[in-house]
Amino acid sequence: QSALTQPASVSGSPGQSITISCTGTSSDLGAYTYVSWYQHHPGKAPKLLIYGVSNRPSGVSNRFSGSKSGNTASLTISGLQAEDEADYYCYSYTSSHTYVFGTGARVTVL
Amino acid sequence: QVHLVESGGGVVQPGGSLRLSCAASGFTFSSNPMHWVRQAPGKGLEWVAVISSPGTNTDYADSVKGRITVSRDNSRNTLYLQLSRLTDEDTAVYFCAREGYTSADNWGFLDYWGQGTLVAVSS
Numbered sequence: 001q002s003a004l005t006q007p008a009s010v011s012g013s014p015g016q017s018i019t020i021s022c023t024g025t026s027s028d029l030g031a032y033t034y035v036s037w038y039q040h041h042p043g044k045a046p047k048l049l050i051y052g053v054s055n056r057p058s059g060v061s062n063r064f065s066g067s068k069s070g071n072t073a074s075l076t077i078s079g080l081q082a083e084d085e086a087d088y089y090c091y092s093y094t095s096s097h098t099y100v101f102g103t104g105a106r107v108t109v110l
Numbered sequence: 111q112v113h114l115v116e117s118g119g120g121v122v123q124p125g126g127s128l129r130l131s132c133a134a135s136g137f138t139f140s141s142n143p144m145h146w147v148r149q150a151p152g153k154g155l156e157w158v159a160v161i162s163s164p165g166t167n168t169d170y171a172d173s174v175k176g177r178i179t180v181s182r183d184n185s186r187n188t189l190y191l192q193l194s195r196l197t198d199e200d201t202a203v204y205f206c207a208r209e210g211y212t213s214a215d216n217w218g219f220l221d222y223w224g225q226g227t228l229v230a231v232s233s
Binding site for chain 1: 145220
């Protein structure tokens with residue numbers, strides 16, 4: 001159950017777009033559409049941003065979008081805002097009937 | 111509205127055991143699988159366990175397998191986690207989370223989370 005691989009940090013200026021990658025294997029992220037993304041401000045409860053690769057729950061800004069190609073999923077944040085500074089995690093179901101998070105990416109707004 | 115509240119955290123001695131609870135409200139608790147997720151200090155989120163909605167099936171992360179039991183009491187709207195033979199690697203904030211479901215092709219995501227309870231393994 002190795003963690004999915006994310007860049008440790010991603011940064012951008014206000015208004016810019018950034019993309020966070022998440023790389024797994026053919027036994028997890030590559031095999032299923034059960035891929036979701038979470039925003040986590042330290043000390044708070046994580047928040048669901050994207051589920052089923054590209055679906056947004058009601059109430060989540062349309063500045064957040066998700067996609068997947070092969071063994072890599074991506075989260076794009078457009079129109080970057082100061083409040084987007086947080087940790088972001090991808091998450092996938094696995095062929096072992098378990099789940100795995102990504103290593104986490106810290107987003108910094110310059 | 112959906113509300114999840116964890117309790118039972120605290121300081122536990124190495125080799126000891128813990129039992130955490132997660133009280134749920136605002137939804138039909140018996141309808142959703144439930145998960146435990148933890149975050150060690152300075153580390154990322156780690157999936158720990160899932161239990162099916164009736165409580166008949168569980169799956170666990172390798173890091174805790176053999177030391178963990180997750181259960182639920184649907185009559186009390188409460189989820190439990192028991193973890194034994196604790197080491198400092200079990201020091202973490204433990205979150206409970208509800209698994210969401212929108213269709214047969216869309217499940218496995220965590221749509222509501224508690225605020226977490228801190229477990230510190232220390233002598």
